[in-house]
Amino acid sequence: MESGDLKIFQAVAREGSITKAALRLGYVQSNVTARIRQLEAELNTSLLHRQSRGVSLTPAGENLLKYADKIVYLLDEAFKSTRNSETPSGSLRIGSLETTAAVQLPGMMLEYHRSYPEVKLSLSTGHTSDLVKKVLDYELDAAFVNGPQNHPDLEELFTFEEEMVLIAEPGEASLQTALTKPQLFIGKGCFHRKKLEHWLKEDHQRTLNSMEFGTLEAILGGVSAGLGVSLVTRSSVKTWEEAGKIRVFSIPEKYRRSVVKFVFRRDLFRTTAFEKFVEQIRHFSERNETSKALG
Numbered sequence: 001m002e003s004g005d006l007k008i009f010q011a012v013a014r015e016g017s018i019t020k021a022a023l024r025l026g027y028v029q030s031n032v033t034a035r036i037r038q039l040e041a042e043l044n045t046s047l048l049h050r051q052s053r054g055v056s057l058t059p060a061g062e063n064l065l066k067y068a069d070k071i072v073y074l075l076d077e078a079f080k081s082t083r084n085s086e087t088p089s090g091s092l093r094i095g096s097l098e099t100t101a102a103v104q105l106p107g108m109m110l111e112y113h114r115s116y117p118e119v120k121l122s123l124s125t126g127h128t129s130d131l132v133k134k135v136l137d138y139e140l141d142a143a144f145v146n147g148p149q150n151h152p153d154l155e156e157l158f159t160f161e162e163e164m165v166l167i168a169e170p171g172e173a174s175l176q177t178a179l180t181k182p183q184l185f186i187g188k189g190c191f192h193r194k195k196l197e198h199w200l201k202e203d204h205q206r207t208l209n210s211m212e213f214g215t216l217e218a219i220l221g222g223v224s225a226g227l228g229v230s231l232v233t234r235s236s237v238k239t240w241e242e243a244g245k246i247r248v249f250s251i252p253e254k255y256r257r258s259v260v261k262f263v264f265r266r267d268l269f270r271t272t273a274f275e276k277f278v279e280q281i282r283h284f285s286e287r288n289e290t291s292k293a294l295g
Helices: 003-015 018-025 029-043 059-083 098-103 105-115 128-136 191-202 216-225 234-242 272-293
Strands: 048-051 054-057 090-096 119-125 142-146 154-168 183-185 210-212 230-233 247-250 257-265
Touching (some): 018 029, 054 059, 090 098, 098 230, 128 154, 128 257, 154 234, 154 272, 183 191, 183 230, 191 230, 216 234, 257 272
Parallel strands (some): 090 142
16 A cells, blocks of 8 residues: 555545546546555455545545545655754645634734745635644644634644624614624634524524625625625724724624634644744734733
């Protein structure tokens, strides 16, 4: 069993498609198919259920993926250990909530890039649940998520705290009438969506229809046009509020607090690039807290 075959199998499992895995890896589809069949023959078992719309893992495939993730990760870590030096370099794969990526991270990442230009820094966005899974599956080195997670395999670093607000169209009369409108969120795994649903349930209010949008910008446009309301961080809608495009309502103290944490696996090999990034997060958090204390 070769590590290259495991990487191909890992890509097919993640993409749910041989075609998509081939595109991601830069291989021809027939080569990927042949390598998977070779791996199945070597193990004398089927790893994939092949369907017209793609592939899914058999029980044997699910077991192998767990080991493939660890083996590929350890090989990558071994490579990093030989290349690690006092000068930060190499790749650093970071995940983030979209609101955090849009508001909090640009300045931090620009500062980091200027300080350590040899680091290949990548940023992908998603929901907390998806980002945590990618960190646990070794697809990301770390991620900014809503916390706490309290997972035994994760370490968590407090980054900052934000205020949650309810946003509605400019002419919305009151918070109570706003809560009768449809809810606009980014997918089912959205932390803000769960918070609003929990609030309505505890307040004995009916949870209404939800609409799903791909980006924060699309949600803001929908809210401004009167399609519904959403629960977001105040910092992410500041410019829209100042421009009069939306109305912002403060919400009960119990639901107002949103904590963002930086999470990573406990077994992560901490390169110099990673340590410098963590150092910058700590400085960012300290500046943020000082700014809040000064008013």
